[in-house]
Amino acid sequence: xxxxxxxxxxxxxxxxxxxxxxxxxxxxxxxxxxxxxxxxxxxxxxxxxxxxxxxxxxxxxxxxxxxxxxxxxxxxxxxxxxxxxxxxxxxxxxxxxxxxxxxxxxxxxxxxxxxxxxxxxxxxxxxxxxxxxxxxxxxxxxxxxxxxxxxxxxxxxxxxxxxxxxxxxxxxxxxxxxxxxxxxxxxxxxxxxxxxxxxxxxxxxxxxxxxxxxxxxxxxxxxxxxxxxxxxxxxxxxxxxxxxxxxxxxxxxxxxxxxxxxxxxxxxxxxxxxxxxxxxxxxxxxxxxxxxxxxxxxxxxxxxx
Amino acid sequence: xxxxxxxxxxxxxxxxxxxxxxxxxxxxxxxxxxxxxxxxxxxxxxxxxxxxxxxxxxxxxxxxxxxxxxxxxxxxxxxxxxxxxxxxxxxxxxxxxxxxxxxxxxxxxxxxxxxxxxxxxxxxxxxxxxxxxxxxxxxxxxxxxxxxxxxxxxxxxxxxxxxxxxxxxxxxxxxxxxxxxxxxxxxxxxxxxxxxxxxxxxxxxxxxxxxxxxxxxxxxxxxxxxxxxxxxxxxxxxxxxxxxxxxxxxxxxxxxxxxxxxxxxxxxxxxxxxxxxxxxxxxxxxxxxxxxxxxxxxxxxxxxx
Numbered sequence: 353x354x355x356x357x358x359x360x361x362x363x364x365x366x367x368x369x370x371x372x373x374x375x376x377x378x379x380x381x382x383x384x385x386x387x388x389x390x391x392x393x394x395x396x397x398x399x400x401x402x403x404x405x406x407x408x409x410x411x412x413x414x415x416x417x418x419x420x421x422x423x424x425x426x427x428x429x430x431x432x433x434x435x436x437x438x439x440x441x442x443x444x445x446x447x448x449x450x451x452x453x454x455x456x457x458x459x460x461x462x463x464x465x466x467x468x469x470x471x472x473x474x475x476x477x478x479x480x481x482x483x484x485x486x487x488x489x490x491x492x493x494x495x496x497x498x499x500x501x502x503x504x505x506x507x508x509x510x511x512x513x514x515x516x517x518x519x520x521x522x523x524x525x526x527x528x529x530x531x532x533x534x535x536x537x538x539x540x541x542x543x544x545x546x547x548x549x550x551x552x553x554x555x556x557x558x559x560x561x562x563x564x565x566x567x568x569x570x571x572x573x574x575x576x577x578x579x580x581x582x583x584x585x586x587x588x589x590x591x592x593x594x595x596x597x598x599x600x601x602x603x604x605x606x607x608x609x610x611x612x613x614x615x616x617x618x619x620x621x622x623x624x625x626x627x628x629x630x631x632x633x634x635x636x637x638x639x640x641x642x643x644x645x646x647x648x649x650x651x652x653x654x655x656x657x
Numbered sequence: 658x659x660x661x662x663x664x665x666x667x668x669x670x671x672x673x674x675x676x677x678x679x680x681x682x683x684x685x686x687x688x689x690x691x692x693x694x695x696x697x698x699x700x701x702x703x704x705x706x707x708x709x710x711x712x713x714x715x716x717x718x719x720x721x722x723x724x725x726x727x728x729x730x731x732x733x734x735x736x737x738x739x740x741x742x743x744x745x746x747x748x749x750x751x752x753x754x755x756x757x758x759x760x761x762x763x764x765x766x767x768x769x770x771x772x773x774x775x776x777x778x779x780x781x782x783x784x785x786x787x788x789x790x791x792x793x794x795x796x797x798x799x800x801x802x803x804x805x806x807x808x809x810x811x812x813x814x815x816x817x818x819x820x821x822x823x824x825x826x827x828x829x830x831x832x833x834x835x836x837x838x839x840x841x842x843x844x845x846x847x848x849x850x851x852x853x854x855x856x857x858x859x860x861x862x863x864x865x866x867x868x869x870x871x872x873x874x875x876x877x878x879x880x881x882x883x884x885x886x887x888x889x890x891x892x893x894x895x896x897x898x899x900x901x902x903x904x905x906x907x908x909x910x911x912x913x914x915x916x917x918x919x920x921x922x923x924x925x926x927x928x929x930x931x932x933x934x935x936x937x938x939x940x941x942x943x944x945x946x947x948x949x950x951x952x953x954x955x956x957x958x959x960x961x962x
Binding site: 373375376388393394395397398423425426428429430431432434435436439457458459460461462463464465467468470471472476478479481483484485486494495496497498499500501519522523524525526527528529530531533534535536540543544547 | 678680681693698699700702703728730731733734735736737739740741744762763764765766767768769770772773775776777781783784786788789790791799800801802803804805806824827828829830831832833834835836838839840841845848849852
């Protein structure tokens with residue numbers, strides 16, 4: 353799958369992943385009203401509105417980007433109905449040829465991590481037949497529990513040719529609270545990065561490993577350092593746009609050939625119609641606004657090469 | 658909710674939480690066959706078997722213990738159907754008067770962590786009405802992202818009088834990979850523990866904080882140290898039984914009055930019928946075997962006071 357991701361990034365010339373993180377605030381009112389009227393202003397109505405909203409965006413951007421990243425928390429908050437909307441979103445994105453990165457940040461131990469890996473990246477065996485739970489192509493994972501939490505994901509990735517992105521340095525203000533603390537003269541995030549490189553060495557695609565890393569765009573000074581520590585890890589870079597990261601700050605995350613990193617934008621794309629810049633699209637033009645925002649983001653990023 | 662937990666621990670004389678972590682391997686064959694026949698040997702059949710299995714155990718133990726801890730990964734592996742089984746399990750446990758600790762180990766940033774907190778410990782607002790997603794009473798959370806990941810949970814806990822258990826030192830063999838690394842002369846897990854004490858100071862029940870901690874039973878030498886660092890944090894102790902922790906090793910996790918810690922056992926209870934010791938109960942007696950295993954565990958733990 354990492355090979356497919358690299359290939360699709362080259363084909364689209366867009367090292368971009370669009371975060372499908374729907375909330376009621378980001379969604380156009382007319383879409384909410386329509387679904388609330390049909391299904392009720394409740395969990396079902398909200399979940400149906402989410403799916404319709406996502407489909408609109410996906411239809412508008414599917415030819416422009418290689419990958420989307422639904423954030424499962426935004427679905428989970430709507431309970432079982434929301435989780436169903438997550439699954440439907442994954443399936444719809446696949447039907448449009450998109451690679452799906454499940455932003456699930458799971459992490460547990462042994463058989464529990466295995467259950468997450470099986471549920472999200474493979475399928476559970478019932479009486480000898482494999483049934484897909486959610487079926488993403490990549491997933492984000494949390495490293496706090498050590499290799500016991502990561503290895504079950506790696507085993508599944510090896511078998512299914514899927515991939516993970518391990519949290520190394522997150523884009524939030526307090527990420528330094530633990531991640532920046534020095535251990536043997538190196539910050540914890542660098543210790544984690546060294547492990548990511550080690551874990552991934554044995555799980556290689558053509559040029560990059562199945563084991564990638566998450567490093568926030570809000571910390572560009574770390575980009576170059578992290579690239580060196582994890583030369584074979586694809587880096588997922590959140591924090592561009594809404595969280596304050598700029599295109600110039602992204603350069604160090606990439607290799608010379610323009611590969612090695614993929615930049616996420618969520619609100620900046622899916623709620624572009626709420627920005628002054630894209631206001632003329634109007635509420636009902638939210639999908640076209642998202643398309644224009646992707647085109648602008650692609651231009652902004654390609655400017656740095 | 659922390660007050661209710663303490664009160665129920667006193668009333669049952671059982672500082673025990675039963676892990677409802679169903680897998681197809683732990684489940685009695687007759688239950689699987691019955692549900693596969695009725696619903697198909699697929700995700701639905703598996704999910705229905707899980708709910709029936711759980712209900713049997715819950716009926717058998719509800720008067721003995723204060724709390725259960727369903728591990729959401731074990732449900733999530735069965736996709737949307739599994740997540741529905743999780744929700745039904747939470748609701749059934751509540752109907753039997755049990756406190757429910759969702760072992761979800763979620764952790765993200767800002768609005769994303771808020772979505773998890775809302776989905777699991779409160780309810781999402783739709784047109785001014787609050788709808789419950791999963792509705793647990795407590796949840797486990799991952800601290801790797803710092804206070805940005807924890808505060809949204811704390812805000813919800815304050816409003817809803819619910820609680821969290823922050824991962825401090827997990828019970829798995831490789832937990833030391835990052836958690837034991839020294840920062841300013843203190844291991845990372847102790848740095849996290851210090852933060853747990855700080856975060857929890859402002860969120861107090863009568864004697865204990867809404868902010869608890871997870872510290873594995875496989876590391877008894879840490880029990881006393883962690884009690885001192887986090888005097889007001891309830892400690893959730895996994896790793897008893899199947900993972901090798903013994904009752905003697907548990908003493909340091911408790912305060913003088915026998916409070917301050919709650920010990921988890923999962924497989925050791927819910928699949929007791931598979932053990933030599935409880936074999937006479939047979940497959941169909943799995944619930945009675947679970948009840949006996951809880952009684953034995955209670956005796957084993959109370960021995961140390």
